[in-house]
């Protein structure tokens with residue numbers, strides 16, 4: 001790789017990240033990831049749901065650069081069996097131990113404290129308890145996170161920068177595949193023989209918790225199968241807190 005800056009003595013400021021954002025539009029995903037590893041390691045983490053296709057490409061790319069970069073996932077206790085199997089497959093393939101971010105309450109404890117099936121009544125509150133707040137606590141030990149957001153995934157993701165200052169978690173957020181499309185991601189997975197969630201071949205385009213994920217048809221966008229019946233297409237990790245709360249209103 002040429003033109004990669006040597007490891008920064010200090011990580012970029014919020015203002016510097018805004019400058020870098022313009023430059024990174026022209027860079028390859030691999031270049032951006034090498035830069036991220038050199039700049040932020042060991043305070044860099046890859047966040048992967050083990051549900052979508054993009055996260056798997058990112059994990060493979062980062063593992064080809066540095067297998068010591070942690071790969072973390074939110075273990076809500078409500079993931080599909082296929083997702084847990086994929087996590088085991090990835091652990092063996094790369095010789096890593098993906099880090100499970102676990103909510104403070106088990107599903108049973110949450111049911112006792114907030115009533116049964118909170119996801120069916122107040123999904124944003126459930127996502128806050130099982131995803132957003134555990135992620136916030138986990139990310140405090142890091143300066144940057146890499147995630148698999150793409151602009152073509154939904155209307156809410158159309159303006160996703162390759163690198164930005166994440167005001168929600170107060171750190172750098174890097175989306176190396178922001179400009180890729182589904183076809184390019186699948187091309188990468190096939191060319192590199194990267195494992196993926198088998199539900200992606202059974203009508204699911206985006207995979208999260210069992211209660212809040214359904215297959216979609218060809219006319220729907222990739223996020224339509226999440227939280228059906230609610231004005232909610234994001235768990236809250238990638239949107240401001242106020243926007244996440246508003247999206248929890250039921251449409252049915």
Ligand code: SF4
Nearest residue numbers: 119126127130209212
């Ligand atoms: S995706 Fe559904 S079950 Fe999972 S944390 Fe969010 S609301 Fe709860």
